[in-house]
Amino acid sequence: MPVVPRPARPASLAASLLASLLVLTGCAGSGGPGGSASDDTPVEGGTLVYASGDAEPTCLDPHVGGNYPQALLAGQYLETLYTKDEEGKIVPWLASGAEASEDGLTWTLTLREGIEFTDGTALDAATVKANIEHLQDPDTASSTGYLAVAKIKSMDVVDDSTLTLNLSAPDSALLESFSMPWVAIESAQALERSQADNCAAPVGTGPFTVSKWTKQDSVELTRNEDYTVPVDGADHAGPAHLEAITWKFIPEAATRYAALQSGTVDMIDNAQPDTIKAAEDAEDIDHLDAPRPGASNRIELNSSKAPFDDAKVREAFIRAVDVQDGLSSLFFDTAERSYSALSSVEPMGYSDESAFERDPEQANRLLDEAGWTDRDSQGYRTQDGKRLSLTFPVSTNQSVPAEQSLFQQFQATAKEVGFEVKLDLLDLSSWYDVLGENHYDLVSAPYTKVGPDVLSILFHSSNTVPAPSGYFANHAQVKDKKLDALLEEASATTDADERQAKYTEAQKIVLEGHYLLPLYDQQNHFLYSTDLHDVGAMTAVASPTFHDAWLAK
Amino acid sequence: MAGQTTSDPTQTRRSSRGAPTAWRPVGVWLARRAASAVFVLWAVATLIFVAIRLIPGDPAEAIMGGPGSQASAEALESARVDYGLDRPVGVQYLTLLGHLATGNLGTSYSLKIPVSEVLAAQLPGTLGLAVGAWILAWVVALGLALYSGLGGRGASAVGSALEIAAASVPHFWLGSVLVLLFSSAWRWLPPVSNGTVAGLVMPIVTLALPLAGFLGQVMRESMVTALNSPFALSARARGESEAGVVLRHALRHAALPGVALSGWALGSLVSGAVVVESIFARPGLGRTLLEAVTLRDVPLVTGVALVSALAYVVVMALSDLAERLIDPRIRGR
Numbered sequence: 001m002p003v004v005p006r007p008a009r010p011a012s013l014a015a016s017l018l019a020s021l022l023v024l025t026g027c028a029g030s031g032g033p034g035g036s037a038s039d040d041t042p043v044e045g046g047t048l049v050y051a052s053g054d055a056e057p058t059c060l061d062p063h064v065g066g067n068y069p070q071a072l073l074a075g076q077y078l079e080t081l082y083t084k085d086e087e088g089k090i091v092p093w094l095a096s097g098a099e100a101s102e103d104g105l106t107w108t109l110t111l112r113e114g115i116e117f118t119d120g121t122a123l124d125a126a127t128v129k130a131n132i133e134h135l136q137d138p139d140t141a142s143s144t145g146y147l148a149v150a151k152i153k154s155m156d157v158v159d160d161s162t163l164t165l166n167l168s169a170p171d172s173a174l175l176e177s178f179s180m181p182w183v184a185i186e187s188a189q190a191l192e193r194s195q196a197d198n199c200a201a202p203v204g205t206g207p208f209t210v211s212k213w214t215k216q217d218s219v220e221l222t223r224n225e226d227y228t229v230p231v232d233g234a235d236h237a238g239p240a241h242l243e244a245i246t247w248k249f250i251p252e253a254a255t256r257y258a259a260l261q262s263g264t265v266d267m268i269d270n271a272q273p274d275t276i277k278a279a280e281d282a283e284d285i286d287h288l289d290a291p292r293p294g295a296s297n298r299i300e301l302n303s304s305k306a307p308f309d310d311a312k313v314r315e316a317f318i319r320a321v322d323v324q325d326g327l328s329s330l331f332f333d334t335a336e337r338s339y340s341a342l343s344s345v346e347p348m349g350y351s352d353e354s355a356f357e358r359d360p361e362q363a364n365r366l367l368d369e370a371g372w373t374d375r376d377s378q379g380y381r382t383q384d385g386k387r388l389s390l391t392f393p394v395s396t397n398q399s400v401p402a403e404q405s406l407f408q409q410f411q412a413t414a415k416e417v418g419f420e421v422k423l424d425l426l427d428l429s430s431w432y433d434v435l436g437e438n439h440y441d442l443v444s445a446p447y448t449k450v451g452p453d454v455l456s457i458l459f460h461s462s463n464t465v466p467a468p469s470g471y472f473a474n475h476a477q478v479k480d481k482k483l484d485a486l487l488e489e490a491s492a493t494t495d496a497d498e499r500q501a502k503y504t505e506a507q508k509i510v511l512e513g514h515y516l517l518p519l520y521d522q523q524n525h526f527l528y529s530t531d532l533h534d535v536g537a538m539t540a541v542a543s544p545t546f547h548d549a550w551l552a553k
Numbered sequence: 554m555a556g557q558t559t560s561d562p563t564q565t566r567r568s569s570r571g572a573p574t575a576w577r578p579v580g581v582w583l584a585r586r587a588a589s590a591v592f593v594l595w596a597v598a599t600l601i602f603v604a605i606r607l608i609p610g611d612p613a614e615a616i617m618g619g620p621g622s623q624a625s626a627e628a629l630e631s632a633r634v635d636y637g638l639d640r641p642v643g644v645q646y647l648t649l650l651g652h653l654a655t656g657n658l659g660t661s662y663s664l665k666i667p668v669s670e671v672l673a674a675q676l677p678g679t680l681g682l683a684v685g686a687w688i689l690a691w692v693v694a695l696g697l698a699l700y701s702g703l704g705g706r707g708a709s710a711v712g713s714a715l716e717i718a719a720a721s722v723p724h725f726w727l728g729s730v731l732v733l734l735f736s737s738a739w740r741w742l743p744p745v746s747n748g749t750v751a752g753l754v755m756p757i758v759t760l761a762l763p764l765a766g767f768l769g770q771v772m773r774e775s776m777v778t779a780l781n782s783p784f785a786l787s788a789r790a791r792g793e794s795e796a797g798v799v800l801r802h803a804l805r806h807a808a809l810p811g812v813a814l815s816g817w818a819l820g821s822l823v824s825g826a827v828v829v830e831s832i833f834a835r836p837g838l839g840r841t842l843l844e845a846v847t848l849r850d851v852p853l854v855t856g857v858a859l860v861s862a863l864a865y866v867v868v869m870a871l872s873d874l875a876e877r878l879i880d881p882r883i884r885g886r
Contacts, residue, residue, distance in 0.1 A: 051745075051834075058663040058848070065618040138628040141617045196665050215664075215674060216836035217746075250745055250834040254729055258736035258744040259834075265745075397847065429615075429849050468614075468626040 040533075042236075046551040047244040048532065051256050053270030055397075056249045059199035060210060060219070063135050066144025066182040068292075068448060068541070072269065073247060075539040076221050076546065077118075078184035078204035081109070081128070082175045084293075084450070084540040088347055090175050094123060094185055094205065096161075098178075104170030104494050111161040117187035118209045118224055125163040129155045130188035140195070147457075148177035170492040172499055176451030179540035207240040207547040221245040227547075234548055235534060241550035260285065260527055266551065267528035267535070267544075273402045276525055277332040284530050289334075290542040291521030293345050294449040295458060296338040297403075299517040302441050304464070304477035307372070307388060314514035316366040317390070317442075319359045320417040323519060326406040335520040341455065341507055343521050345542070348452040348500050350507035356517065363417045372418065381418030389420040390441040395431040398446055406519070407444075436470025443475050446522050450540045452503045456487040459510055476515040483509045582873075590866040597862040598653055601855050602646055608849075612638055615849040616662045636662075658859070659852035663845070668856040671841060676860065679837035682829065683822040685753065686760035690818070691811070693719075693761065694768035698807045701773045702780060702799045712773055720766025724825045728759040728832035745834040756833045760825045764818055771814065772807040779806035805879055812879065815872035816865060823861050 054069035062070040062078070081095040092098070098109045115123040132152055135145040151171045156164040167174075177183055190203035201210040208221040227239045248265060250256040257275045259265045261282070271279070271287070279285045307313045327335055339356050342349035367373075372381040372388050381388040394407060404425070411421040421442070426434065434440055447454055457463055461484050463474035483506055490502035510516065524542050528535055534548040605612075616632040617624035624632075633639045637648060652659060658668035694716075701712035735755060736744035746752040779785060780803050788798050826839035838857055845853035877883055 055844070055847075059665075065622070138625055138631070141622065141624055141628060143618050143623045147623070199665070214836065215671070216840050217834075248745070248834065251840075252729075252832045252834065254737075255732050255744045255832055255834060258732045262736045262740045262743060264736075264743045264747060427847060429847075467623045468629050471623055 042241045042534065042548075042550040043552055044241055044550070045243045046241075046553070047246055048242050048267065048546060048549065048551060049246045049248060049265040051248045051250040051259055051265040051268045053251060053253060053256050053268065054249075055251075056216060059195075060213065061186065061195075061198050061202040062182045062184060063131075063140055063142050063145050063186070064195065064199060066142055066146075068543075071181040071539065071541050072543045073219060074181045074184055074202070074204075075206075075543045076208045076245060076247075077206040077210055077224075078181065078186060078202060079206050080181060080184050080540070081111075081178040082540075083179050084538075088345060090179055090450075090540075093179075095178070098175060100170075100174075100494055104172075104492060105167050107165040107167065107174060108158075109163045109165060111163070113161055114228075115205055116226065117190070117203050117205055118226070119187050119190055119203045121187050121189045123185065123205060124160045125157040127188045128163050128185060129157060130191055131183075131185050134186075134191050135183065142182070145180070145182035148180060148183050170494070172491055172493055173451050173453035176449075176453065176540075179450050181539055181541060181543065207545075208245060211244075216249065218249065219247040221247060234537065236548060240547045242546055245546060257527070260529065263529070266532050267526060269524075269526050269544075270400075271525040271527045272400060273331040273334045275527065276334045279527050285527050286530055286532075286535075288526040288528065288535060288544070290524045290526065290538060290544075291343055291345050292446075292448045292524050292542045293343050293451070293540065294454045294522070295447040296340055296343055296518045297444065297446060297520055297522050298338070298341065299442055299444050299519065300476040301515055301517070302438070302443070302475065302477055303513075303515060304438065304479075305441075307370075307390075308441055310370050311514055312366045312370040313372070313388075316363040316370070316417065317414060317419060318356060318514055318517050319363040319366070320414050320419060321410040321517070322358055322413040323356075323406075323410075323517070324358075326409045327520070330402045330405045330409070331520075334525070335523055338518040338520050340518055341458070341510055341516060342452060345521070346452055348503045350504045350511070352508070352511050355511045355514075360413075360417055367418060375418060378420075379415065379418065380420045387420055388418055389422060390414075391422050391424065391439060392442040393424045393426050393431055393434045393440050394444065395428055396425050397428040398431075399444065400523075403444075403519075432470060435472075435475065436466055440475075444519075445473075445475055447473065448522060448541055452499075453491060455503060455506055455510075456491060459506070459515075460484055460487050476510075478510065478513065478515050480509060480513070586866075586870045586873075590863070590870075593862050593866050594653070594859060595650075597858055598649065598855065599646075601851075601858055602649060605851050605854075606642070612636070612662065612849070612851055615851070636660075653859070658856045661845075661853045662850040663848045663853070664850075668852050671853060672838070672856050672860055675836060675838050675841045678835055679823075679826050679830070679839060682753075682756055682760060682826060682835065682837060683819075685757040686764065686822060686825075687818065689757055689761035690764040690768055693765035694772055694811060695804075695807070697765070697769040698772040698776050699799065699804070702776045702803060702807070703796065709773070709777065712769065716766045716769040716773065718766065719762045720770060722763055722766075724759055724763065724828040725832065727762060728755070728829055731755045731759060732832065746836075756829050756835055759832070760822060760829050763825070764821050767821075768811045768814065768818070771810040775810050776803045776807035779803040808879055809876065812872050812875045815875075816869045819865055819868045823864075 052072060054072060057070045057073060059065060060073060062074040079094055081093060082090050083093040085091045094112055094115060096110045096112050098107055100107050111123060111125060117123065132149050132155060134140055135142045135149050151167045151169055152165050153168045154166045158164055184204060187203040190198060200213055207224050207227045209224050210219060211222040212220040222244050223240050223242065225239050250259060253270065253272045253275060256268045260268050276287060279287055301308045301314045301317065303309055324337060327333060327337055338344065339353045340349045340351040367381055372383045374382045376382050376387060392407065394404060407423055411423060414421050435443065447458060457473045459474055459478045461479040463472055464477045464479060466472040486502050486506040490499050490506065493499050526544060531551055531553045533550050533552060535544065537545045537548055539545060613629040613632040614622055616636060617628050637645060660666065661668050661671055664671060697712045697716060701709040732744045735742040742754055743752045780798065785798050785802060788802055826837060827843055830837040830839040831843065838860065841853065842857045845857065
């Protein structure tokens, strides 16, 4: 999932200006008794008020488009064929199992029986088929789920609970794909409605249903009284403890936190480093840190043109910038440094700290070797009269203020060895335009997906070719035949050990080729009132679900 | 302005006769207003139509999932056909004008529902906020002007300082500080709208204070000038009390520039609403505009712009009327 739009923040300057004041008021405001519920018996009823800082979805059906804000909401009313257990293992949910043929081209999917959608229709093989067809229909305009089921060529309904999937090529990531909310299963009857109707109130099997959507304000979710089959590992069976959820949209980080402090809301997402720090001292607020799966947050170095077509210059940049200092001063150590192309929650992630050790002397030596030996009057290196200049377009919708400040610090440390870094703050559309035109040397783009197959999306040479809209995912523009072969083999194998070995080797090529500078996991912090208990259940993409949660008030 | 400072409109009223023929200028006035309203709306629609085509980017992409969508070439092509984007620009322009003339604002690219529906849902929120802020701004500004007028030199200096402070505070800063103080630290007011009057306090104050500062500045200036005018002196000579001079004579002068600035005040309220609605998470046209621009939702941006233009036309007409009521010298014009 490439796009994680956050609402534009006209007042983000205010947020950073007032960060220190916030810390002060955070301390002052934590007078409540807090954590008083010593009793662990869940309380039935009550309405959870959740405030999201993510952009309000334009459609509540995550099949359409497919971004993280949709996944956050959909986790409450839609469920998936597979999911992730607490150890990060992919386990069946609406499905009871799946088996691949020897050649990996045919999968037999079996479904749990007796599951009903909230419109009363039953979950069966035909429903799953209709959902995959819905994702593949161009009119649905699915960007994320569509890619996840791209290799499914045709489907045969064997009986009510058995579906055969015929693939165009083996896909070792299929079950991981089935665990993502963008491939959630909806009522086939509901999918037949117009897209506008389905967007307004998708029908699933989840513990809540969409009852009302007041645009720009909130989505009202009501308990599904007939809910029977929770995910394995849930604390209880049957309907949720909470009677309802009011899902509000509060784009401003400071307002969101104030709403939590004042008790207007019970839980917030997109908590920023300054707020997390402030909340540490608040007795009535708890913190949940849930890194997103898929790729780590990283800076990609565009290897398709000068100066980064030279691996020495790429390594010089990576050795020059100081990441750790910024994590302490700007993120208050709420984000842990990553040395991997993959998120720390990905079991197949490969980490190599030595590839990213800061060493300005080595950086200088590398630049000298690469022929960038002269310096101009401003101290930047030059070659044949051309300045060593890097263009760094930054999407203000995808980079939080702390991250933008971090990039500004990179500007300063890169200058010490003679790089000029030109930061360009852009809105999402302009940012995609610049990438499509190949007018960038550095870029940071989040990508959430379940499983290591995200490596194919980010580094396979075929993904340097833009879609009609100009979008492509291989921003480092890595074109390496050996890497391509490894990624294809990893995708085709049915053997878990072989898969791991191939992906590890692929990650080594990418890290040793100096194509990227990993920063930290995709940050996903939640703060919630201590009145809210048994929080922590997550979908496979680390969005919270509230089947077990209850309010002590 | 110069004429207003030396003669008192309350005095000229006595010499104004010929009220029976007043309907004729009113009819002409109305016709002229209506014509200018149509022109303004046409100009806004045309400007946006041209501007959108100068921005790089494919509107079909905005329809098929927004920035970064991975829609196929076929999907984009079918969106172009569905929304008439495959036709010549001239035809698209005339179609747009034709639709606008019949009140059809088109379908939102991102929400896939009629723009008029989105606007109808979001207008009340912004209208309530803007009207509330406008009233509060006038009350504060008039209060400051009266305080300055009646309180002498010292009060005038204090009033001036307060006005400058209020006028120079940006909305986003004021809003954030209010949230931090009244919600985070003291927990007196909810930071977001919750359906109660308390939830409206901070948004309205945030939007009103900078406007009150500006209005207060111009009002106080005219009031002080009026109080030093010969007509004020003659009123005092007739035995009018100082309060009477201020309330009966100078206040009218003070209000005039404020009324004349109404169009500008509306602009300030609309641009302020974008910020205030985001900070306080209030539904409204400001946030709609912000999101529509981010998603390049052309019909929705056009719709919000047209509603703002229409509001501007109406406010200008009302302020013209108000000026006529306050200042009899321009009634015949």
